[in-house]
Amino acid sequence: MIEAELKEKKISKDYGFFTFKLYGDLENPEAGQFVMLKASDEPILAKPFSIYSYKNRELTLFIKRVGRLTGKIFSSPIGEMFYIRGPHGNPYIDLIDGEKQYILVGGGSGVAPLNFFSELHPAMVYEKLYGFKGSYIRELFTEKEQKNLIIEEESEKTVVDVLKDVYSEEIGILACGPVPMLKNLPATSYVSLEAMMGCGIGTCKSCAVKTKKGVKLVCKNGPLFRKEEIIWEWI
């Protein structure tokens, strides 16, 4: 694994941006791909995080604090060492219809891969809708970026509500976020799934998701799937 030194952090409550200096290269990371990030001791599992942005061995992640590893990242002083490997998973661009434009629908930390997508493929982006619960999230984003935020606390609307106003058949949807959000999207949407992962490379069979074509692996076959292919009851 590659050593990754925590260089910068910017936190607002349970969300934060974390920039790591890598002592090695990520090879041509694409949007939708993720890294497996590991702390030096606890937890012992490496866990998946989508690439928010990557440049010159500087990797930025957008992380929601939910448990042990994310908790540790939040409380680490600058200079703390982590380990990463990747990029793993398939680039979104390899799985979607390349002729379309897309509305990027993000919920919470699901915004991470969508940001990287819009950095790498700006011409394919029709609109960005990034949903969050609380206004506190604003302070993490620049004024320009804030235009894409849909904050429930302020507008009493979710991204799905707003999506209804802009959506039309010829535009694709590329979404990443919590399951309840994904379930409310049109059937043809591309949805980026999460699952508990062990290896991140397709060997351990931890990240199973049931589809109409049988059990698939989020890390090896995804993370992006057509919404209509997923057997949601299994999740």
Added chain:
Amino acid sequence: MIEAELKEKKISKDYGFFTFKLYGDLENPEAGQFVMLKASDEPILAKPFSIYSYKNRELTLFIKRVGRLTGKIFSSPIGEMFYIRGPHGNPYIDLIDGEKQYILVGGGSGVAPLNFFSELHPAMVYEKLYGFKGSYIRELFTEKEQKNLIIEEESEKTVVDVLKDVYSEEIGILACGPVPMLKNLPATSYVSLEAMMGCGIGTCKSCAVKTKKGVKLVCKNGPLFRKEEIIWEWI
């Protein structure tokens, strides 16, 4: 436990000084007492370290890297949080003959409590003999402090060799260091023992040492014992 933030470190190979800012008070620590220091997750045991010096909630430890916790302390960035409690154990001053002067005989990290003793009770110190293997240790000490160092690599003498030249019956010996060193001291010496500890306060019975008066606990009855009282074969 009290939060302890790593504020300063000065390392030479496997030895180092570490200063922590405490978010709470140690009550009147005395030389010979130790703190139990714990990392935020691994290892889960708190482990004993003698107080090297303490002033205004600034605690300095003198640590040899030997395993997991000490390894973690050495590799921690400034700002890392630890937890401590103490002071535990008996002050040397309560256990020794208060009328005598003492030669302080230290080996390796055993120097820590002796330094604190000489800070607090300078008039009781007849001489300081601090033994180390390699010259690299010099860079951790001021020029003045270096006068007390006996470095095997340089002089081909151990502290015990040098002690023979200065020792006389009416002077006491107060020693802390590795067991082979302690075993080579005069019978009447006071020796500060180490043991694997669980609680540090006398409840768990982990730190047993056998003496002529039965099994004693390093944390509750020590750490200082008369050399002649110890049944060394048991250790």
Added chain:
Amino acid sequence: MGVDLSIDVFGIKFRNPIILASGPVGFGFELMPYLDFSNIGAITLKTVTLKPREGNPPPRLVDSHGGVINSIGLQNPGIEGFVEEIAPRLKELKTIKIGSIAGFSMDEWEILGEEMDKIKEIKIIEINLSCPNVKGKRRWAEDAKLTEKVVKIVRKLTGKPIIAKLAPDVTDIVEIAKTAVDAGADGLTIGNGAQAMRIDVETGLPILKLKTGGLGGPAVKPITLAKVFKTREALDVPIIGIGGIMNWQDAIEYAMAGASLLGLGTAVMVDPEAPVRIIEGIKAFLERKKIESFNKIIGVAHKGGLNVH
């Protein structure tokens, strides 16, 4: 807006479910400057044997990832020393006292049971069938028949509630648990340290003189938790869950799996303030979930979870 943390088990009211496991805190006295005993549910005293024991030669403790392996070897003053020197002071500990005994023969169990029964301050007797640290002795709790015999003997000698302390590392804990209950145990403690070892790679020898010791700490938590869950599924007796409880989440997990009382071993050895921190955490959890009493969460994992209620 208080939540009720008290539990009634063994006909006794515990002010809260957090108790101190036998061993790491000894007889408790040295802990008093660090922990206000009036805040905890109970203390299980260090196991007492018939004769005084000086314990095993050092090292008696070695840690591993997530755990601590101990090999104390039941250092204790023996039942006579206990009766004379410890028992008279027990009232200083402002909580419920559970006595713990371990015999090496049926005769020993008999004397130990009798003596413990006589001590007024001891409200409950725990029979330690699972100490992994005594040279040449198998653990009683590995064998259903031996478990039965011991429980029956002690049962005859005392009207106080008795609790059988079982080993977590047996093939079929439900079998042993059932036997203990059928033989007259009022409750079960699950579990003790799991047999474990470390080798010093520099010398090529086991670090502990008896080779193996008992592993406690968060490493074993998911294993012991599964044993509590399985036992509760099969049997309806009060269970004391012990094994790797380090924080309030661990404690709640054990309660949900079916434990009525929650014992801290390693946690309190590492940090004497752990019990207070954990009790506060349980309280805050129940408040957040709007659950008015701790009682309500015991065993919910068997009954459809929290949302059913």
Added chain:
Amino acid sequence: MGVDLSIDVFGIKFRNPIILASGPVGFGFELMPYLDFSNIGAITLKTVTLKPREGNPPPRLVDSHGGVINSIGLQNPGIEGFVEEIAPRLKELKTIKIGSIAGFSMDEWEILGEEMDKIKEIKIIEINLSCPNVKGKRRWAEDAKLTEKVVKIVRKLTGKPIIAKLAPDVTDIVEIAKTAVDAGADGLTIGNGAQAMRIDVETGLPILKLKTGGLGGPAVKPITLAKVFKTREALDVPIIGIGGIMNWQDAIEYAMAGASLLGLGTAVMVDPEAPVRIIEGIKAFLERKKIESFNKIIGVAHKGGLNVH
């Protein structure tokens, strides 16, 4: 100044003792970009069952302090799929291949044994008697009689070396181990995941759908190590030690306790480069200690340690 890491066991020469445990690396192909198989001793392939299995519903993995609890449920293409799709590709893996099978009835064991025997690339057959993750099935390795039956059946069908993979969490592993060896096993794998669980405190329900799963990782190391030690004390057959080996020190501990081969499960799942790191560490250790071959340290903890030699 090379040290010799090779070991001869089962009549086969392994280039070094580090092997991949069954499961976490599947059939190995996806790992090839990250690990040069010519550097490792062997791979034990994912367990194959008679019928294809889609595995358990998610979540299939949850971590705990020092460990990972898995509940994959033996997702695999079934023996037919294995023979047709996997077997022909096995020669791509430049190391010794150990096949792993698990039957749910004696008939199934028979077919599985037969089919595995026919595959030329498979040099050794591991019989997985200890999968903790199949709904409603007890583990064969909990019971000496069942263990005996299964080993005997497979023994009749193949001349290849067979290894019985045992559960670490049984009361008396020596009894089960002896039975397996007497029934014809050429070696033993100790162990598999230990039955373990976690409860989600927010819902009050077990996190895994089957409630319990198998705990691996450094948390269980001292427990499984003790089982290897005890088994080696009683029996002189080759043992594959598996359970929480994360670094070279862990590997050496298992070797000193008596294991000839050292399997990595969690370690390689977390970090595909772990095997290489561990092999380098073992090599450096032997060089530092001036021990010319790995062979020399196997079981030294039973023979007075390193200094005796």
